[in-house]
Amino acid sequence: MSTTKPVHKRRSEKSRRAIYDAALALVAEVGYPRTTVEGIAARAGVGKQTIYRWWSSKADVLLEAFLDLAYESGQDPEQRQEQPEYAIPDTGDLAADLKAVLRATVDELRDPRFEGPSRALAAEGVVDEELGRAVVAKLLEPSLQLYADRLRAAQDAGEIRPDLDPRIALELFVSPLAQRWLQRTAPFSYEYTDTLVDYALHGLAPR
Amino acid sequence: MSTTKPVHKRRSEKSRRAIYDAALALVAEVGYPRTTVEGIAARAGVGKQTIYRWWSSKADVLLEAFLDLAYESGQDPEQRQEQPEYAIPDTGDLAADLKAVLRATVDELRDPRFEGPSRALAAEGVVDEELGRAVVAKLLEPSLQLYADRLRAAQDAGEIRPDLDPRIALELFVSPLAQRWLQRTAPFSYEYTDTLVDYALHGLAPR
Amino acid sequence: MSTTKPVHKRRSEKSRRAIYDAALALVAEVGYPRTTVEGIAARAGVGKQTIYRWWSSKADVLLEAFLDLAYESGQDPEQRQEQPEYAIPDTGDLAADLKAVLRATVDELRDPRFEGPSRALAAEGVVDEELGRAVVAKLLEPSLQLYADRLRAAQDAGEIRPDLDPRIALELFVSPLAQRWLQRTAPFSYEYTDTLVDYALHGLAPR
Amino acid sequence: MSTTKPVHKRRSEKSRRAIYDAALALVAEVGYPRTTVEGIAARAGVGKQTIYRWWSSKADVLLEAFLDLAYESGQDPEQRQEQPEYAIPDTGDLAADLKAVLRATVDELRDPRFEGPSRALAAEGVVDEELGRAVVAKLLEPSLQLYADRLRAAQDAGEIRPDLDPRIALELFVSPLAQRWLQRTAPFSYEYTDTLVDYALHGLAPR
DNA sequence: TGATAACCGAGACGGTACGTCCTGTCTTGAG
DNA sequence: CTCAAGACAGGACGTACCGTCTCGGTTATCA
Structure with missing residues (x-):
């Protein structure tokens, strides 16, 4: 897994980039199951061993390629920082802020x-525990923490109840969204996310 | 897919059962990705063609095997009906009823x-849309409808707000549970499901 | 090795022939070391497994292909017998008969x-004992026996000394020829084989 | 090939020795085909490039390693000469001398x-013409010349016929021995070599 | 007595082939 | 016509080596 990979100085940066690009392109073009290590190597103009030297599986390659994509696409390529400093906006209106962020997630x-x-990563993570944990830790966790932070701020501002566990509270709107997307159970719209926020904030019971 | 399979009278019931058993056993023993059609056939003492004749893929076999398992385990084998007539209990206390059902789901x-x-089916369904829809329709939908029914009853009883869409409302506690299980993000306990019900019913905002 | 291969009835005759042809063609075109199992399979339009199912190595394939070639080329394809009935001619003049046969061998x-x-087979057999023994038994032995038979007849006719061991005697002219061919130590001509016969029959010592 | 290798003074003697030792040891332990350049380098504690700098192939390495071994084992390590001055003994009894030398060769x-x-070298030489010529020239030729010299002396002494070509005559006993060894066709004994000498000297025909 | 160039170990690289595994199709012979 | 059995063409797997190519770190001349 990527957490234990040897970090070597002799590694070819050019190959790494080419492998990321090839992996992402193939998954986009033919889908994950029909993407093969052999195909990635061929498309990247790289020997298969160069892939196996640095990654343990095609899922591992894709995870890193995707992290790299997420990292780069969120950055001004001119002036790149070590880590992006995102945060959910805090306008003082929690409902509005959450709806805005969830709409962006839908997009x-x-x-x-x-x-x-x-x-592909979500599916593979369901079945491969090691990969699953890596996906959660590297891909999901940072975003979830932003929600938790925003909810904590809302607690301080008296917008939500002080006894709530923010890590559970955030699941009330984040998990339904994720489930709908993964399972295609129903339409995936701004209206839906807005509704989720309303339901979650005010509860199902009458008041 | 299983919806288009030929329904033949000459079909060997013994083989069908052996294939289901072999498929479930192999998935349990070596995991889904290392389960192969060839392996299922060998273990079931069946020719490969017999599998391909009736199912389109190993995912399809597994889906039917699992449906069969769920059907049988919920039935008295002596007196089996076409469809089980489950329903979520309605004691008049919605919170208690939901907590009880979710605890059973955890188990x-x-x-x-x-x-x-x-x-395996969840993961495959994430990536294979056709299978995904089949899994949702055959495996999930019946259960979800039970929740929707119970929420509708609760609306009639005035336990929850009448303007809610029950199909969305149920996601507030069902989806977080599913997500935690699929992604192993956090402990999976009675305490957690109880908390979900409380948060969902009463909302995050102070009242 | 070919002696232990499973003899199955379901075997595809067409594939077998295509593999022989491809193997012989490739060895002729690019040489034995650059002939690969993969290449043979590709050229024969056959899966690699079909080769590995019936032969244990490329040497084994080539041995059988070559035996088949030798068998077929020595046969009238119309009316093929189980085993060719060759023999070294016996004109009563041993020297002339041997010279004629050796000249044919040179050709x-x-x-x-x-x-x-x-x-290729000679080389591989030098290093791989199992293959070597198979090559000797199937390829060389039949020819050597013909020499031994002719020498035995010559003994009966009083042409050579009655106390000789024909299996050793034949080596005096056969082995030098083989060595020259394998090691390219010197020209390989009718004159040379004629000389070998003379030296061997009359000895090196003066008489 | 070894004839074109750069002759540099900066060359590391220690590496050369380690490579020879590793090559011979590996061929002895795992056989020639499973001996690899990479394996030789690893065992010798040497970079692969150091091998490719001085030799063109593993066969080339082995040829030189073997020549070195032959040279050293035939030398008093204290007082080493450029080239050993062997000769086949000349006791005046050609048959006895040849038998003695052939027995030593058997050993x-x-x-x-x-x-x-x-x-390994013999096999590789059968298939690789360039290497084959090098093997013959460096490994075999010196010994063959000794036989030719001894036969020439025997001609002068009237022990064998004056019109014989010694380079062909010697093949009558040397080639059968080599063939038996290479092809494992039959036992490889003193009795056999003695017989070869007798047959070759006195011929097969009655006198 | 440095400077500098070749050699050295190490090992990554683009490749080729290996021998195995599995896919989905096809064929055979028994029931 | 179904079934068990299993051969078939095909294709991907993960591994082993090939021969080439840097990379720093010694040597060992010669300037």
């Missing part, structure tokens, strides 16, 4: 560049 | 006989 | 269709 | 240190 999950790899 | 998802096949 | 060893495979 | 070919590399 992102519909972006065809992201959809293929995201689904 | 079921922890059953090792179910875990392997369930994860 | 055969120069035939480009035979040279490549023959060298 | 040498049975020495396990020599057997592996010798077979």
Whole structure:
């Protein structure tokens, strides 16, 4: 897995980039199951061993390629920092802020560049525990933490109840969104996310 | 896909059963990715063609095997009906009823006989749209409808707000549970499901 | 090795022939070391497994292909017998008979269709004992026995000394010829083989 | 090939020795085909490039390693000369002299240190013409010349017929011995070599 | 007495082939 | 016509080596 990979100085940066590009392109073009290590190597103009030297599986390659894509696409390529400093906006209106962020998430999950790899990693992670944990830790956790932070701020501002566990509270709107996307159970719209926020904030019971 | 399979009278019932058993056993023993059609055929003492004649893929075999398992395990084998007539209990206390059902779901998802096949089908469905829709329709939909029915009853009883869409409302507690299980993001306990019900019913905002 | 291969009825005759043809053609065109199992399979329009199912190595394929070639080329394809009934001619003049046969051998060893495979099998047999024994038994032994038979007849006719061991005696002219061919130590001509026969029959010592 | 290798003074003697030792050891232990350049380099504690800098192939390495071994084992390590001055003894009894030398050859070919590399070089030479010529010139030719010299002396002494070509005459006993060894066609004994000498000297025909 | 160039170990690289595994199709012979 | 058995063409797997190519770190002349 990527966490234990040897970090070597002799590694070819050019090959790494070519492998990322090839992997993402193939997943987008033919889908994850029909993407093969052999195909990635051929498309990247690289020997298969160069892939196996640095990654343990095609899922591992794709995870890193996707992380790299996410990292780069969120950065001004001119002046890149070590880590992006995103945060969910805090306008003082929690409902509005959450709806805005969830709408942005809807857009992102519909972006065809992201959809293929995201689904593939999610699926593989369901079955491969090691990969699953890596996906959660590297891909999901940072975003979830932003929600938790925003909810904590809302607690301080008295917008939500002080006794709530923010890590559970955020699941009330984040998990339904993720489920709908993964399982295609129902339409995936701004209206839906807005509704989720309303339901979650005010509860199902009458008041 | 299983919807288009030829329904033939000459079909060997013994082979069908042997194939289901072999498929479930292999998924449990070596995991879904290392389960192969060839392996299922060999273990079932069946020719490969017999599998390909009736199912289109190993995912299809597994889906039917799992449906069969779920059907049989919920039935008294002596007096089996066409379809089980389950319903979520209605004691008049919605919170208590939901907590009880979710606790039962937790138990079921922890059953090792179910875990392997369930994860495999969930994962495959994420990536293979056709299978995904079949899994949702045959495996999930019946259960979800039970939740929707119970929420509708609760609306009639004035336990929850009348303007809610029950199909969305149920996601507030069902989806977080599913996500935690699929992604192993956090412990999977009665305490957690109880909390979900409380948060969902009463909302995050102070009242 | 070919002696232990499973003899199955379901075997595809068409594939077998295509593999033989491809193997012989490749050895002739690119040489034995650059002939690969993969290449044979591709050229024969056959899966690699079909080769590995019936032969244990490329040497084994080539041995059988070559035996088949030798068998077929010595046969009238219309009316083929189980085993060719060759014999060294017996005109009553041993020297003349041997010279004639050795000249024919020179011609055969120069035939480009035979040279490549023959060298390859000889070389491989030097290093791989199992193959070596198979080559000797199937390829060489029949011919050597013909020499032994002719020498035995010559003994009966009083042409050579009655106390000789024919299996050793024949080596005096056969082995030098083989060595020259294998090691390219010197020209390979009718004159040379004639000389060998003379030296061997009359000895090196003066009489 | 070794004839074109750069002759540089900066060359590391230690590496050269380590490479020879590793090559001979590996051929003895795992056989020639499973001996690899990479394996030789690893065992010798040497970079691969150091091998490719000085030799063109593993066969080339082995040829030089073997020549070195032959040279050293035939030398008093204290007082080494450029070239050993061997000769076949001349006691005046040609048959006895040849039998003695051939018996010594039998012993040498049975020495396990020599057997592996010798077979490997012989086999490779059958298929690779360039290497074959090098093997013959450097390994065989010197010995063959000794036989030719001894036969020439025997001609002068009237022990054998004056019109014989010694380079062909010697093949009558040397080639059968080599063939038996290479092809394992039959036992390889003193009795056999003695017989060869008798047959060759006195001929097959009655006198 | 440095400077500098070749040699050295190490090992990554683009490749080729290996021998195995599995796919989905096809064929055979028994029931 | 179904079935068990299993051969078939095909294709991907992950591994082993090939021969080439840097990379720093010694040597060992010669300037």
